[in-house]
Amino acid sequence: MIDLTLCSCEKSLLEMVETFAARNKENMIYQTSLMSALLSGVYEGETTMADLLKRGDFGLGTFNELDGEMIAFNSQVYQLRSDGSARAASPQQKTPFAVMTWFKPQYRLRIDSLTSRQELHQIIDQKIPSDNLFCALRIDGHFRHAHTRTVPRQTPPYRAMTDVLDDQPVFRFNSRAGVLVGFRTPQHMQGINVAGYHEHFITDDRQGGGHLLDYQLEQGVLTFGEIHKLMIDLPADSAFLNADLHPDNLDAAIRAVEN
Numbered sequence: 015m016i017d018l019t020l021c022s023c024e025k026s027l028l029e030m031v032e033t034f035a036a037r038n039k040e041n042m043i044y045q046t047s048l049m050s051a052l053l054s055g056v057y058e059g060e061t062t063m064a065d066l067l068k069r070g071d072f073g074l075g076t077f078n079e080l081d082g083e084m085i086a087f088n089s090q091v092y093q094l095r096s097d098g099s100a101r102a103a104s105p106q107q108k109t110p111f112a113v114m115t116w117f118k119p120q121y122r123l124r125i126d127s128l129t130s131r132q133e134l135h136q137i138i139d140q141k142i143p144s145d146n147l148f149c150a151l152r153i154d155g156h157f158r159h160a161h162t163r164t165v166p167r168q169t170p171p172y173r174a175m176t177d178v179l180d181d182q183p184v185f186r187f188n189s190r191a192g193v194l195v196g197f198r199t200p201q202h203m204q205g206i207n208v209a210g211y212h213e214h215f216i217t218d219d220r221q222g223g224g225h226l227l228d229y230q231l232e233q234g235v236l237t238f239g240e241i242h243k244l245m246i247d248l249p250a251d252s253a254f255l256n257a258d259l260h261p262d263n264l265d266a267a268i269r270a271v272e273n
């Protein structure tokens with residue numbers, strides 16, 4: 015066993031590095047674990063919400079035991095649970111998979127007429143036409159409808175996510191204001207992350223939300239920007255080390271789970 019106890023000077027050096035990273039708030043995606051690991055049933059991680067907030071003020075993911083969807087913006091983190099409800103996440107809660115960034119949008123667009131999810135994605139795709147880059151997007155607005163799902167909490171031995179989602183609870187929020195947090199991930203990142211658009215939603219009263227399946231925006235503000243950097247924290251626990259992260263059906267399984 016290797017005992018790595020940091021001396022106080024090393025600790026302060028580590029703190030300096032972390033403070034430097036936070037102060038510079040690099041335009042980068044920080045990610046814990048891999049989508050392929052989540053898919054194969056690695057539902058417990060060591061990263062806390064407090065850890066995530068050192069890596070960004072904006073993001074999405076899930077919670078240990080797959081206990082609902084996570085959405086973060088303005089450095090606030092919420093847990094969207096399988097009964098459709100939402101609550102503020104505690105700093106100690108842990109995640110097996112999350113994606114964070116310091117949200118620094120380059121584009122801002124006011125939307126004043128009914129706009130579909132596809133149309134909003136087209137607007138972003140026109141501004142940032144290369145699929146080889148990441149985008150982060152946020153919508154603050156009034157939605158005609160937001161159709162969401164959440165994941166139900168699991169107990170070990172864990173089933174693969176494709177099996178879990180056979181009984182995923184779905185919800186429809188009609189005529190509600192809320193916040194959408196999303197990422198567009200390149201196709202070349204399928205498995206590492208979710209290729210294409212991945213979006214979570216929470217209502218303005220912060221009482222409900224989930225992983226978005228579809229929506230229509232009545233009016234609101236779309237902000238988005240491109241991101242060129244990715245940092246991945248790979249877990250060291252046995253579940254991750256023994257997981258099959260390149261199954262033959264990876265692409266189809268992610269599409270089944272996330273769309």
Ligand SMILES: [Zn+2]
Nearest residue numbers: 083212213225
């Ligand atoms: Zn999701």
